[in-house]
Amino acid sequence: MNRAAPATMNQLKYLLAITALAITTSFVQAHVATAQAPPNSPNIVLILSDDIGVECLGCYGSEQYDTPNLDRLAASGMRFENAHAQPICTPSRVQLMTGIYNNENYLRFGVLDPASTTFANELRGSGYATAIAGKWQLSGGFDGPRRFGFDHYCLWQLTRRPSRYPNPGLEIDGIERDFKNGEFGPDIVSQYLVDFIEKQTNDKPDQPFLVYYPMMMPHWPFVPTPDHPDWDPEMWKDAKNEPGGFKGPKYWDAMVRYTDKMVGKLLDSLEKNGVADSTLVIWTGDNGTYQSVTSQWHGEDYVGGKGKTTDNGTHVGLIARWPGVIEADCVSESLVDFSDLYPTLLDAAGVAPSNPALLSGKSLLPAFHGNPEKRGKDYIYCWYERDGIRDGASEHVRTDRYKLYSDARFYDTKSDLLEQNRLDGTELDEEVEKIRQTLQKALKHHRQKTLFYDEPLARRRSQVSR
Numbered sequence: 001m002n003r004a005a006p007a008t009m010n011q012l013k014y015l016l017a018i019t020a021l022a023i024t025t026s027f028v029q030a031h032v033a034t035a036q037a038p039p040n041s042p043n044i045v046l047i048l049s050d051d052i053g054v055e056c057l058g059c060y061g062s063e064q065y066d067t068p069n070l071d072r073l074a075a076s077g078m079r080f081e082n083a084h085a086q087p088i089c090t091p092s093r094v095q096l097m098t099g100i101y102n103n104e105n106y107l108r109f110g111v112l113d114p115a116s117t118t119f120a121n122e123l124r125g126s127g128y129a130t131a132i133a134g135k136w137q138l139s140g141g142f143d144g145p146r147r148f149g150f151d152h153y154c155l156w157q158l159t160r161r162p163s164r165y166p167n168p169g170l171e172i173d174g175i176e177r178d179f180k181n182g183e184f185g186p187d188i189v190s191q192y193l194v195d196f197i198e199k200q201t202n203d204k205p206d207q208p209f210l211v212y213y214p215m216m217m218p219h220w221p222f223v224p225t226p227d228h229p230d231w232d233p234e235m236w237k238d239a240k241n242e243p244g245g246f247k248g249p250k251y252w253d254a255m256v257r258y259t260d261k262m263v264g265k266l267l268d269s270l271e272k273n274g275v276a277d278s279t280l281v282i283w284t285g286d287n288g289t290y291q292s293v294t295s296q297w298h299g300e301d302y303v304g305g306k307g308k309t310t311d312n313g314t315h316v317g318l319i320a321r322w323p324g325v326i327e328a329d330c331v332s333e334s335l336v337d338f339s340d341l342y343p344t345l346l347d348a349a350g351v352a353p354s355n356p357a358l359l360s361g362k363s364l365l366p367a368f369h370g371n372p373e374k375r376g377k378d379y380i381y382c383w384y385e386r387d388g389i390r391d392g393a394s395e396h397v398r399t400d401r402y403k404l405y406s407d408a409r410f411y412d413t414k415s416d417l418l419e420q421n422r423l424d425g426t427e428l429d430e431e432v433e434k435i436r437q438t439l440q441k442a443l444k445h446h447r448q449k450t451l452f453y454d455e456p457l458a459r460r461r462s463q464v465s466r
């Protein structure tokens, strides 16, 4: 077959897609002033903790860590058993914010393509007030957050990388701020959101808000928090950049507790302002726990797998609370990946996506209503290469249990967490072989898209700076 002609078609289609995105975004932004959210649109609070696997949460069975606030969130909402992030930060964040699988728009670590449309662009364009606080790490400078849909922001690692924890440096609504009086970064960014929620509910009670809280915690450096006896308010006061290291597990427990406390602070603020019942809260983690941390889970050692495509790298908790829509204290087996959150948020808001054909994910609303089968989500797909190098990527599809890689490796993740026993090449019983064949077909579908995007994305990667 002549490869030149399809490549040209691919480039053309990609250009058309990018142009459509740009036009849509301009359209959305041009209508910000007049748009009104549909009646009864809920407020939305999306919380993304940094580097915490499913094994660290009390509500998922940990007896080692105290997570009372996440547990109370789960007790009043739905806990998803089969939610998978990407193996590290940027791939998860890009997939979450754009609703598109990494093989179709990921460029490299620390970058969100400026041509992207995010769920915040869409919600702001539909009348939502929007705020973000926590970790950015997606390039774009001072204009980045607003470009991607957030009108108010308090962020770490937007224009530089100073301390995120004791005596932090942050960017707040266009200004670099250095805190040197023993402040703790997570306190400041969470307070920014608490203040935003209070001001919004007081000043504009009829306008729904979107709060996105990509937390800095509990990602290393693992340091004593203000609640720990070793807390040192002088720590890193004179450091210009965040010191490296601090990856030992000594303070991990304290980091998990403080992460949970910050979640509780936001939940309390919703209650205090009388909007807990009209707010959809979703909490999840952006990848598995760091590899230096081994926890006890269901009576066994569970080693952190951040950076890996094994389940200890991707299996995260996902909790959703929406009073009146989601029943309290329930569990869903529905399969979830990070492309599903974008359509979920828009669906909840009653907002139609501007480019539905580009989205990879499936809304969770049917699962919220107790009808997960209506989602039509039979498998999860994952494309992963940290720096976006196209021919070095790992690709797999999975059910809740079985996982098939593009190089034919096939595993039973329930009995083989670390994927050490290949099932391909062994005799499979009929039912398992049927699953393998279904996954193979699904993988082929995504592999075709990967090939489709290889060339234009390799070029795009070289055009977009960090």
Ligand SMILES: [Ca+2]
Binding pocket: 050, 051, 088, 089, 219, 286, 287
């Ligand atoms: Ca992370």
